[in-house]
Amino acid sequence: MRLVVKKNYDEVSQMAAIEIMNLINKKPNCVLGLATGSTPIGTYKELIKYYKLNKIDFSKVTTFNLDEYRGIKGDNPQSYRYFMDNKLFNSININKKNTFIPNGIAKDIEEECKYYDNLIESKHGIDLQLLGIGNNGHIGFNEPGEFLYINTHLTNLTKNTIAANSRFFNSMEEVPTQAITMGIGSIMKAKKIILLASGKNKANIVKELFTEKLSTKIPASILHIHADCTIILDEEAACLLN
Ligand code: F6R
Numbered sequence: 001m002r003l004v005v006k007k008n009y010d011e012v013s014q015m016a017a018i019e020i021m022n023l024i025n026k027k028p029n030c031v032l033g034l035a036t037g038s039t040p041i042g043t044y045k046e047l048i049k050y051y052k053l054n055k056i057d058f059s060k061v062t063t064f065n066l067d068e069y070r071g072i073k074g075d076n077p078q079s080y081r082y083f084m085d086n087k088l089f090n091s092i093n094i095n096k097k098n099t100f101i102p103n104g105i106a107k108d109i110e111e112e113c114k115y116y117d118n119l120i121e122s123k124h125g126i127d128l129q130l131l132g133i134g135n136n137g138h139i140g141f142n143e144p145g146e147f148l149y150i151n152t153h154l155t156n157l158t159k160n161t162i163a164a165n166s167r168f169f170n171s172m173e174e175v176p177t178q179a180i181t182m183g184i185g186s187i188m189k190a191k192k193i194i195l196l197a198s199g200k201n202k203a204n205i206v207k208e209l210f211t212e213k214l215s216t217k218i219p220a221s222i223l224h225i226h227a228d229c230t231i232i233l234d235e236e237a238a239c240l241l242n
Contacts, residue, residue, distance in 0.1 A: 013042030
């Protein structure tokens, strides 16, 4: 696992966006794995900037998002589809038909999960997966527990995650308690992984991640055994590392 510490959030975002831009320029039909949440917003802003400067062409790019809330339609402003459209897709020349997000309102969830993994396989897998990290060490919505799921699946969000997600909702009652998420195996199959963490509130989990032990209690710890994983932190997120 390669560790890079940048001064601040803007520099973290710049580095992540440059990695993505370089990949697209090298392989215009590449497959990106994308994340939602606060952390990648700066990366998406940078990508939009490079697109407007004619430095990136997204027309042949395919994307797969990590997760979507259960029971929320894509046109709901709280959905991850809405988030991606607004934070990135609407501002670049990507073909929306090539942007995939699990269907949170699918009737047959098991079928939807299988379909999602098969779709990723049919596009020859993910070239670069962008990740954030939850305060509890989750990646995607692979929550800490006794074991980890390999494939895309329906998951019950932990209290900790529901509380963290509540900042985007009007009340606790509105926060979804379930999500469809790519599994740990789906994530680990990506050829390259970049995990971003920024701010003091991520310092504790980053410290735990770097104890270099694998544990299902810290799902992100599996990244230690990925062949090409870069962790990009800002100084605040890295402040507890020696
Ligand atoms: C989002 C996702 C989550 C977030 C994580 C960190 O698609 O899968 O794992 O990356 O919860 O969220 P932020 O960036 O809001 O701290």
